[in-house]
Amino acid sequence: KQTDNHILVIFGASGDLTERKLIPAIYNLYCRSFLPEKFAVLGVSRTKFTDEEYRKKVILENKHLKDNGSADKQAAFSEKIHYHAMETSDPNAYGSLKDRLTQLDISGNYIFYLSTPPSLYEVVSRSLSNVGLSNEEDGWKRIIIEKPFGYDLKTALELNKQLLSYFAEPQIYRIDHYLGKETVQNLLITRFANSIFEPLWNRNFIHHVEITAAETVGVEKRGGYYDGSGAMRDMIQNHLLQLAALVAMEPPVQATESAIRNERMKLFQSLRPLSPEDIEKNVIRGQYTSATIHGETVPGYREEEGVSPESRTETYVAMKFFIDNWRWSGVPFYIRTGKRMPTRVTEIVIHFNPTPHHLFVKNTGVMNQDNMLIIRIQPDEGMLLKFAMKIPGEGLRVTDVDMDFHYKDLADTYIPEAYERLLLDCIQGDATLYARGDAVEAAWQFIDPILKAWETNPNIKMYGYPAGTWGPENADDLVEGKHKNITWRY
Ligand code: BG6
Numbered sequence: 001k002q003t004d005n006h007i008l009v010i011f012g013a014s015g016d017l018t019e020r021k022l023i024p025a026i027y028n029l030y031c032r033s034f035l036p037e038k039f040a041v042l043g044v045s046r047t048k049f050t051d052e053e054y055r056k057k058v059i060l061e062n063k064h065l066k067d068n069g070s071a072d073k074q075a076a077f078s079e080k081i082h083y084h085a086m087e088t089s090d091p092n093a094y095g096s097l098k099d100r101l102t103q104l105d106i107s108g109n110y111i112f113y114l115s116t117p118p119s120l121y122e123v124v125s126r127s128l129s130n131v132g133l134s135n136e137e138d139g140w141k142r143i144i145i146e147k148p149f150g151y152d153l154k155t156a157l158e159l160n161k162q163l164l165s166y167f168a169e170p171q172i173y174r175i176d177h178y179l180g181k182e183t184v185q186n187l188l189i190t191r192f193a194n195s196i197f198e199p200l201w202n203r204n205f206i207h208h209v210e211i212t213a214a215e216t217v218g219v220e221k222r223g224g225y226y227d228g229s230g231a232m233r234d235m236i237q238n239h240l241l242q243l244a245a246l247v248a249m250e251p252p253v254q255a256t257e258s259a260i261r262n263e264r265m266k267l268f269q270s271l272r273p274l275s276p277e278d279i280e281k282n283v284i285r286g287q288y289t290s291a292t293i294h295g296e297t298v299p300g301y302r303e304e305e306g307v308s309p310e311s312r313t314e315t316y317v318a319m320k321f322f323i324d325n326w327r328w329s330g331v332p333f334y335i336r337t338g339k340r341m342p343t344r345v346t347e348i349v350i351h352f353n354p355t356p357h358h359l360f361v362k363n364t365g366v367m368n369q370d371n372m373l374i375i376r377i378q379p380d381e382g383m384l385l386k387f388a389m390k391i392p393g394e395g396l397r398v399t400d401v402d403m404d405f406h407y408k409d410l411a412d413t414y415i416p417e418a419y420e421r422l423l424l425d426c427i428q429g430d431a432t433l434y435a436r437g438d439a440v441e442a443a444w445q446f447i448d449p450i451l452k453a454w455e456t457n458p459n460i461k462m463y464g465y466p467a468g469t470w471g472p473e474n475a476d477d478l479v480e481g482k483h484k485n486i487t488w489r490y
Contacts, residue, residue: 001428004140005038005107008423009097011088011124012115013043013054017146021177022115023058023081024065025419030077032414034424038106043083044097054083088120091127098131108139111426115146122162129166136171142426144173147238148229149440153448160437173426174440178239179433180418180425183377183407187246187348188260190375190383197373198251200352201327207370208332208483210349211243213377214341218288218298218467219315223306230313231285235337237447241268242435243377244333247348248323257432261439268442270325278321279453280460284475286316288340291466298340298467312454312462315339318475319450334478340467346377351483360390360398381407381415 008026010018029035043054055078059065065074084100086093101110112128114121125143128134134141145163150156163172178184191198200206213235219226226234245264252259274282290300301307301315316338323333352371374384384404391397407415425433435443454460463472 001430003034003036003424003427004109005036006109006111006139006427007040007042007101007104007106008111008113008427009042009044009101010113010115011044011120012113013083014045014047014049014057015115017115018043019058019062020064021417021419022113022423023062025417025423027059027065027074027077028416028420029424030080031073035427039080040104040106041081042101042104043081044086044088046085046087048085049083051082055081088116089123091123091130094127094131094133098133101133109141110139111142111144113144113146118148118151118159121145121159125163125166134167134171140171140429141167142171142173142429143167144175144426146175148233149174149238149435150444151228151233152451153441153444156441156444160441164437169437170431172437173431174435174437175422176238176242176435177418177422178242179435180420180422181377182415182418182421183375183381184243184246185421185433187243187375188255191247192251201350203327203329203331205353206331207351207353208334208479209244209247210351211240211247211333211335211347212349213240213243213337213346214343214470215337215339216341216344216468218340219301219304219307221305223304225306226315227307227311227313231315231317231337231339232447232451236317236319236335237443238435238440240335240337241271241443241446243348244335245439247350248328248333250327257430260432261436265436265439265442267323268439268446270323270328271442271446272322272324273446274321274449276449276453276457279450280457282320282478283450283460284316284318284463284472284478285314285454285460286338286463286465286472286475287311287313288315288338288467289464291468293468300464300467301339314454314462316463316465316471318471318478320478321446336471336475338465338471341470342468344379348375348377349373350375360396 010022012018026035026041043058049057058081059074059078082104084097086097110133112124112133114124116124128143143163150159191201242264245267249263249267252263287301290303291298302309302311307313316336318334318336320332320334322328322331350373352373354370372386374386376382376384382405384402386400386402388398389401391399422433425431463474465471
């Protein structure tokens with residue numbers, strides 16, 4: 001694909017994301033020769049830095065920058081980094097930003113990366129447009145919007161409307177870094193490049209689908225942000241619904257941006273709206289409480305810095321929902337996410353139907369060995385198929401065994417970070433792995449009633465769960481019958 005000369009402008013350049021993810025991603029692209037001959041990064045934020053000081057901060061002193069190039073390479077990369085101090089919220093400051101871009105004399109192609117608080121999205125996009133920086137006459141202009149994209153349906157609709165009055169939809173890249181993960185993209189290949197899975201991928205053969213994203217960390221230093229957000233907005237509305245879309249969408253007619261995004265969109269549209277009763281019964285929320293993990297006492301969520309001591313913000317959500325279309329009629333989907341869980345793991349488990357008639361004695365005496373395909377998103381990226389086998393020896397006793405593939409066995413294969421992949425896609429003008437405006441709205445449409453019910457319905461409990469455990473036990477009750485024992489594998 002074509003990679004034009006361009007300038008990447010990062011708003012929020014002194015922030016954590018820039019140092020932790022963006023600069024390392026660009027540096028890796030540079031070391032792997034994916035960047036064009038002429039490119040520059042222009043960091044923008046309020047703090048005063050000279051170019052040299054900024055380079056020192058984001059390159060020399062950046063512990064997230066992998067030393068995968070030589071010192072010469074770092075020095076050469078460093079030359080590409082520039083800095084411009086300005087008051088981002090002041091529309092009058094954008095004229096000088098435009099002059100600075102012209103002085104860099106690279107090309108008229110610009111990417112504006114908004115790594116700022118969401119409250120600045122409107123003013124930044126408006127001010128860019130006011131000074132002609134959304135105009136594509138002398139080169140393309142693209143704008144990347146970080147999450148959270150809106151606070152609820154209403155604010156997401158507003159934000160889309162605002163952005164669309166300054167930029168056109170094809171210029172807008174709404175980032176969801178889960179879509180950039182290698183194992184997430186591989187869902188498309190697993191489903192649509194294998195003839196053995198796709199015929200089984202429907203209500204006739206799949207009993208239920210389970211998606212888990214567990215983290216061991218608490219809210220760390222992000223209490224201030226997180227307390228106004230919570231797991232539903234932080235993880236489910238975006239990352240986990242995107243995973244669900246890739247697992248469940250129809251085959252796209254072509255592997256193109258519009259075909260794939262259309263199918264994701266259709267999937268969001270077919271999520272069965274949750275009734276008030278469903279929300280009470282099928283959505284469980286929790287908040288971690290202080291506990292001792294491996295001899296270390298960790299604070300409860302309400303004791304974290306930046307979190308209100310009376311906070312009602314959830315750090316855990318488990319929910320059950322259905323997709324109302326031909327393929328998935330009657331198949332429950334279970335998703336859960338939480339902070340301060342015992343293990344860090346993101347995985348999707350496809351539970352296939354049991355065989356129609358049981359001939360053999362199961363090894364454990366429990367009927368829990370139906371086929372499962374486990375797609376490990378992270379860590380230990382890979383895929384595992386569980387199937388039945390005869391226990392060697394007398395009789396016909398059955399157990400299950402694993403067919404297991406690990407990405408780490410691909411010895412010399414470079415696996416790019418999500419941000420690396422996504423930035424390159426934006427540079428190349430490919431928005432397949434970005435969220436389209438209508439799809440973000442459709443995802444909010446599904447989530448919004450839950451948030452509203454949580455605010456207004458006193459019957460909906462907030463369960464506490466000790467840090468380092470798998471969340472409120474009530475979540476197990478979402479799963480029916482014998483599957484209780486095997487869903488939520490960990
Ligand atoms: C972010 C959330 O979008 O995703 C964080 O704001 C969360 O709260 C993170 O920790 C998880 O991402 P990953 O890539 O570590 O699974």
